[in-house]
Amino acid sequence: MLVKYPRRRLADFACKIRIWTSGRAGPNLALMLRYALKRFASLIVSLIIASAVIFVVTEVAPGDPAAFMLGINAQEDTLAALRAELGLDQPKLQRYFSWVGGMLAGDFGTSYTYRTPVAEVIADRLQVSLPLALYALALSTLIAFPAGLFAAARRGRAGDLAVMGATQLGVAVPNFWFAMMAVLVFAINLRWFGAGGFAGWDAGFAAGMKSLTLPAISLALPQAAILTRVMRSALLDTLGEDYIRTARAKGLSRRQALWRHALRNALIPVLTIIGLQFSFLLAGAIIIEQVFFLPGLGRLVFQAISARDLIVVESVVMLLVFAVIVVNFVVDLAYAAVDPRLRSRI
Amino acid sequence: MKHILGPSALALMMTSGMAVAAGHGTCPGGEGSGAPITLAMQLEPPTLDPTSAAAQAIDSVVYSNIFEGLTRFMGDGSIVPGLAESWEISDDGTVYAFKLQGGVTFHDGTTMDAEDVKFSLDRARAEDSTNAQKALFAGITDVRVIDPVTVQVTLDGPNGNFLFNLAWGDAVIVAPESIDGIANNPVGTGAFKFVEWKQGDSVSITRNDAYWGNAACIEGATFKFISDPTAAFAAVMAGDVDVFSGFPAPENLPQFEADPRFQVLVGSTEGETILSTNNKMPPFDDVRVRQAVAHAIDRQAIIDGAMFGYGTPIGTHFAPHNPAYVDLTGQSNYDPDKARALLAEAGVAPGTQFKMTLPPPSYARRGGEIIAAQLRAVGLDPQIENVEWAQWLEGTFRGKDFGLTIVSHTEPMDIGIYARPDYYFQYDNPDLQALMDDLNKTTDPDARTEMLQTAQKIIADDYVNGYLFQLAALSVAKAEIVGLWTNAPTAANDLTSVYWNN
Numbered sequence: 001m002l003v004k005y006p007r008r009r010l011a012d013f014a015c016k017i018r019i020w021t022s023g024r025a026g027p028n029l030a031l032m033l034r035y036a037l038k039r040f041a042s043l044i045v046s047l048i049i050a051s052a053v054i055f056v057v058t059e060v061a062p063g064d065p066a067a068f069m070l071g072i073n074a075q076e077d078t079l080a081a082l083r084a085e086l087g088l089d090q091p092k093l094q095r096y097f098s099w100v101g102g103m104l105a106g107d108f109g110t111s112y113t114y115r116t117p118v119a120e121v122i123a124d125r126l127q128v129s130l131p132l133a134l135y136a137l138a139l140s141t142l143i144a145f146p147a148g149l150f151a152a153a154r155r156g157r158a159g160d161l162a163v164m165g166a167t168q169l170g171v172a173v174p175n176f177w178f179a180m181m182a183v184l185v186f187a188i189n190l191r192w193f194g195a196g197g198f199a200g201w202d203a204g205f206a207a208g209m210k211s212l213t214l215p216a217i218s219l220a221l222p223q224a225a226i227l228t229r230v231m232r233s234a235l236l237d238t239l240g241e242d243y244i245r246t247a248r249a250k251g252l253s254r255r256q257a258l259w260r261h262a263l264r265n266a267l268i269p270v271l272t273i274i275g276l277q278f279s280f281l282l283a284g285a286i287i288i289e290q291v292f293f294l295p296g297l298g299r300l301v302f303q304a305i306s307a308r309d310l311i312v313v314e315s316v317v318m319l320l321v322f323a324v325i326v327v328n329f330v331v332d333l334a335y336a337a338v339d340p341r342l343r344s345r346i
Numbered sequence: 347m348k349h350i351l352g353p354s355a356l357a358l359m360m361t362s363g364m365a366v367a368a369g370h371g372t373c374p375g376g377e378g379s380g381a382p383i384t385l386a387m388q389l390e391p392p393t394l395d396p397t398s399a400a401a402q403a404i405d406s407v408v409y410s411n412i413f414e415g416l417t418r419f420m421g422d423g424s425i426v427p428g429l430a431e432s433w434e435i436s437d438d439g440t441v442y443a444f445k446l447q448g449g450v451t452f453h454d455g456t457t458m459d460a461e462d463v464k465f466s467l468d469r470a471r472a473e474d475s476t477n478a479q480k481a482l483f484a485g486i487t488d489v490r491v492i493d494p495v496t497v498q499v500t501l502d503g504p505n506g507n508f509l510f511n512l513a514w515g516d517a518v519i520v521a522p523e524s525i526d527g528i529a530n531n532p533v534g535t536g537a538f539k540f541v542e543w544k545q546g547d548s549v550s551i552t553r554n555d556a557y558w559g560n561a562a563c564i565e566g567a568t569f570k571f572i573s574d575p576t577a578a579f580a581a582v583m584a585g586d587v588d589v590f591s592g593f594p595a596p597e598n599l600p601q602f603e604a605d606p607r608f609q610v611l612v613g614s615t616e617g618e619t620i621l622s623t624n625n626k627m628p629p630f631d632d633v634r635v636r637q638a639v640a641h642a643i644d645r646q647a648i649i650d651g652a653m654f655g656y657g658t659p660i661g662t663h664f665a666p667h668n669p670a671y672v673d674l675t676g677q678s679n680y681d682p683d684k685a686r687a688l689l690a691e692a693g694v695a696p697g698t699q700f701k702m703t704l705p706p707p708s709y710a711r712r713g714g715e716i717i718a719a720q721l722r723a724v725g726l727d728p729q730i731e732n733v734e735w736a737q738w739l740e741g742t743f744r745g746k747d748f749g750l751t752i753v754s755h756t757e758p759m760d761i762g763i764y765a766r767p768d769y770y771f772q773y774d775n776p777d778l779q780a781l782m783d784d785l786n787k788t789t790d791p792d793a794r795t796e797m798l799q800t801a802q803k804i805i806a807d808d809y810v811n812g813y814l815f816q817l818a819a820l821s822v823a824k825a826e827i828v829g830l831w832t833n834a835p836t837a838a839n840d841l842t843s844v845y846w847n848n
Contacts, residue, residue: 063736069392070478071400072743073757082398082476113392113399114545115529124545180576187584195584196577197570198547290574293581295546303546306706307392308736 032336039332043325050321051103055096058314064088065112065308086112099314108315113307118315121300128198129296132212132219133281139220140227140277147224148231148270153258155236163228170225179218179291186214196292215292219285223277230273234266241265267338275331279324373563379845382566383827386578386587387839388594390571393529394543396515397470400478402756402837405515406591407549407569409838412453413518413534416444416463417509423667423758423835425513429458429535439504439789446495450558452521453539460491466519467499479516506789510759515836537562537842547571563829563845582608582822589823589830591839594708596654602822613819613832614667617754618660619709621717621812624749626772629694636809638688639750640678642724643717649815652712657815662802663761666816667833670798674806678813685724696725700749703731705738709817710752717752717812743770754817758836761798762786764805773810 066082067074083089090098102109108118151163187195193214199207238244239262247257286298293299297316304312373380391403396413410418418428430444450458469475471483485508488500501508511517524533532540537559538551552566570587572578575595581587582602593599602608621643629635649657658666661674689696704714711732718728728750733741742748755763765782767774778801785797806813819834829844 062740063734064740065736067739067744068736069399069401070476072739073479073481074400075480077473078476078478078480081474084474085476115393116545121545180580183577183580183584187586188580191584195580195586196572197581197586200544200547291577293547293570293572293574293577295544299546303390306734306736 035336036333039329043329046325047322050325051100051318052096054314054317054321055099058310058317059092061308063308065310068308069113099311103315103318109311111304111312112309113304113312114309118312121312122297122316122319125295125297125300127201128212128294129282129285129298131208132216132285132294132296133278135209135212135216136219136223136281136285137274137278139216140223141274143220143224144227144231147228148235149258149263151228151232152235152239152262153255160232163232167225167228170221171229173222175218175222176287176291178221179214179288182214182218183291196294198294212294215285215288215294218291219281219288223281227270227273227277231266231270234269235262238262238265264338268335271331271334271338275327279320279327282323283320373845374847376846376848378848380563380565381846382568383564383588383841383844383846384568384570384586385589385591385839385841386570386572386581387591388571388573388578390546390573391549394532394540394549395528396518397466397520397528398476398478405837406839407551408532408534408536409515409518409836410536410840410842411538411551411567412532412536412540413515413520414536415512415514415518416446417513419513419836419838421831421833421835421840423833425510428513429463429519430512433509439506439787440501442499442501442508443492444497444499446497447558448495450535451556452524452535453533453554454521454524456521456523458519458521458535459494460497461494462519462521463497464489464491465522466517469520469525470517477516479514482511482514482517504787504789506786506794507759513836515838538566541566560842562842564841567841569839585824588827589821589839591821591830593820593822596656596818596820599654599656599820599822607825609823609825609827611819611821611823611830611832612656613821613834614658614665615754615756615817615819615834616665616758616760616836617756617817618663618665618760619657619713619752619754619814619817620663621814622748622751622753622771623811624746624770624772625774625810626746627700627749629692629698629700630749632692632694633809634688634692635694636812637678638685638692638694638724639721639726639812640685640809641681641688642685642720642726643678643812643814644680644720645675645814646680647720648713648716651716652709653815653818656818656820658818659815660813662806662813663755663764663811664798664802665758668759670795670802672799672802674802675813677806678809682720682724689725694726697727698725699727699729701731701747702728702750702752703733703738703742703748704752705733705735707754709754713814714752717750746770746772750812752814756817756837761801761805764801764810771811773805773808775804775808778804 066079066086066088070078070082087095099109108122110116111118111121114121147163151160154160183195186192194211197211199211201208235258239258244257244261247261248254252260283298285296286302289296289299301313301316304316387403387406389403391407392401393399394404394408396404396408414428416428416430417425420426429447429450431447432445434443446460446463452458467483467486467489470477471480471486485501485503485505486499487502490498492498519535520528521533530543535558537554537557539554541550541552543549548571549569550566553562553564555561572581578590578594579598582590599610603610623630623636623639625631645659649655649659659675660666661676661678662672664671702714702718704710714730718730721728742751762782763769764773765779781797781801785794788794788797819832821830823830826846826848827844828847831838831840
């Protein structure tokens with residue numbers, strides 16, 4: 001299993017603090033705010049470090065963008081002219097600061113190859129990648145929640161074994177293979193869907209969603225399998241807690257205890273996984289985007305790396321890092337919302 | 347006396363098939379024969395400006411569809427008049443007076459005249475030009491507007507390739523009014539107008555009804571970019587695309603051939619695929635070692651293994667479909683024993699290691715593995731290094747840090763690279779350099795053919811590089827589509843004479 005409930009010990013610790021602070025009426029909001037501020041500060045520091053690392057790593061990679069664009073017959077003076085045009089003749093440090101400064105002002109620079117503002121290029125791709133990630137995440141959650149609950153409620157019985165077997169398979173099957181099989185069956189044989197490509201939102205919401213359906217399913221299945229397993233074991237863990245025993249002792253049935261008490265408490269590890277999965281789905285759909293030739297962010301980065309469109313690579317990676325950090329920030333806040341004990345752990 | 351060169355005299359450069367320029371744009375009737383088509387290709391163009399980047403994908407979209415030059419390539423490789431209706435060449439071969447087609451307008455409605463030609467040529471050869479093939483224009487000393495339909499170009503010496511050079515996509519005519527947005531909004535004179543570029547996905551064009559020549563038959567076209575070979579196969583099979591130009595998975599072609607819904611177009615390209623050899627690096631600075639490598643290679647095994655049988659063996663750096671080609675494959679036949687003997691004679695110790703860089707195309711990656719095995723069989727030990735194009739350009743091409751590498755030289759008529767001693771394979775032969783110099787100044791077709799053949803023999807005798815095969819042009823299309831280029835004399839998907847035969 002991927003994640004071992006990173007907050008558990010802290011949660012136990014926080015529980016003790018809560019006993020200590022209980023009785024105070026109003027500190028919840030203030031504590032929540034302090035907690036959020038502290039998380040926010042670490043977010044800013046992470047972003048600064050990330051920007052420096054991204055810039056250095058991208059610039060160190062061998063390959064000159066101008067030479068790539070002009071090919072093997074380019075003359076030296078032509079290369080120099082293009083480098084000057086792209087601003088590649090300036091010192092690296094200066095380019096770093098103008099890049100960071102530009103981003104702070106909302107200007108990501110101009111793509112070397114496309115010759116359009118990077119912000120526009122990224123915005124275009126997000127129209128595909130963001131809905132695709134959300135679609136896949138929704139599918140994965142919709143599958144995992146009922147499946148996880150079902151398996152936990154029937155622990156050790158046939159239903160549980162069937163779900164666990166299916167998730168084992170879901171984790172093991174590579175999503176690109178599944179995608180290729182889906183194309184073979186649903187696009188080539190049944191003709192229900194196109195083999196790939198994105199219809200565009202201009203063609204209507206339904207057409208857009210239709211072209212994202214096979215990719216979203218291919219992305220969602222392995223994620224759903226992982227999430228189901230996390231959900232199940234988190235539920236089983238909470239079911240063993242004292243408060244569940246107390247609840248059962250008060251007369252709740254096993255199922256009632258599961259729904260009323262265990263589910264909410266099991267959500268923390270599940271939220272962690274969902275946060276990680278969203279970041280992964282946004283950035284990690286490269287292969288699925290290749291299989292379905294979707295103009296998404298992953299494919300953009302892939303193309304930009306081979307074309308040495310450094311500014312695009314740097315900006316997209318920075319944006320993804322930003323997204324991951326922000327998602328984690330939101331997840332941290334969500335913990336606190338789900339589990340009030342965490343607010344006081346400062 | 348001045349002589350007027352019509353299209354036929356251009357046969358001095360290329361094969362037959364002239365005067366067909368007027369033949370394009372016919373719509374042979376039939377319901378729906380002009381329906382738009384969806385054409386897929388593997389790589390997306392980085393920009394849509396053919397005059398400031400080397401990527402072939404640009405020409406594959408815009409050449410002859412959106413942009414036109416003074417002369418142009420036809421599908422059979424011949425050069426015919428384009429925006430220049432005719433031309434006169436001075437006796438010493440240095441002054442070209444081009445008479446332009448009248449009544450030509452750019453897609454934005456502005457007139458195409460001699461000023462635009464001057465602007466385009468001057469821009470390409472300017473000091474701050476970013477034209478990837480700036481050398482094409484190197485000999486031009488002056489471009490003068492005589493009247494709105496006459497341009498006079500002066501060269502610093504006779505150049506037998508000049509009209510051929512002007513047919514390249516890098517030499518198309520652009521307008522000063524629309525030059526600033528050309529990368530994303532190309533405005534040309536062609537039979538199709540640019541509509542939209544959904545970056546990462548597709549480029550669409552529509553028929554230009556105000557075209558000066560014969561209008562195209564199809565209403566428009568969408569170019570889709572599908573890089574993954576499996577996805578390419580699925581897109582064609584599912585009928586999502588009507589044509590796949592440059593199909594990336596030759597192993598799937600027999601399946602399309604067997605399917606009545608499709609046609610497979612197998613043609614030739616200008617791509618000499620060679621095992622480039624670092625002529626300055628030991629042990630390859632010894633001609634016996636290069637000869638040994640040549641005899642160690644089994645070309646047919648490479649064509650079969652890497653290209654699934656598609657490709658024509660070559661024995662020198664010249665396209666086999668060119669009338670001036672000399673078949674020299676016998677001179678470097680597969681003979682591993684001879685290779686071993688030559689290596690021993692040259693004193694190369696068995697197990698000698700050197701770097702072999704392989705760029706991404708499958709001819710290089712697949713072919714490289716096969717060649718490495720063949721070289722190991724004669725006692726050499728190539729160390730394979732897979733590189734991206736950007737790395738290849740920096741390390742291998744510019745840095746010259748390689749022993750062997752595999753690359754397809756797709757520029758048409760590029761034997762002249764052997765006269766450049768600083769070129770990456772570093773072949774330095776003054777005799778060949780003098781010959782190429784003479785060739786450039788010669789316009790007599792027979793004399794040129796003879797010189798080209800001598801040049802082919804010289805480089806084959808020196809075993810400059812390992813000559814593997816001429817890259818095939820492989821395309822798949824729906825069976826009803828007519829008028830596609832089978833061969834690829836230049837990177838292009840000329841749609842001006844394409845229609846549906848329903």
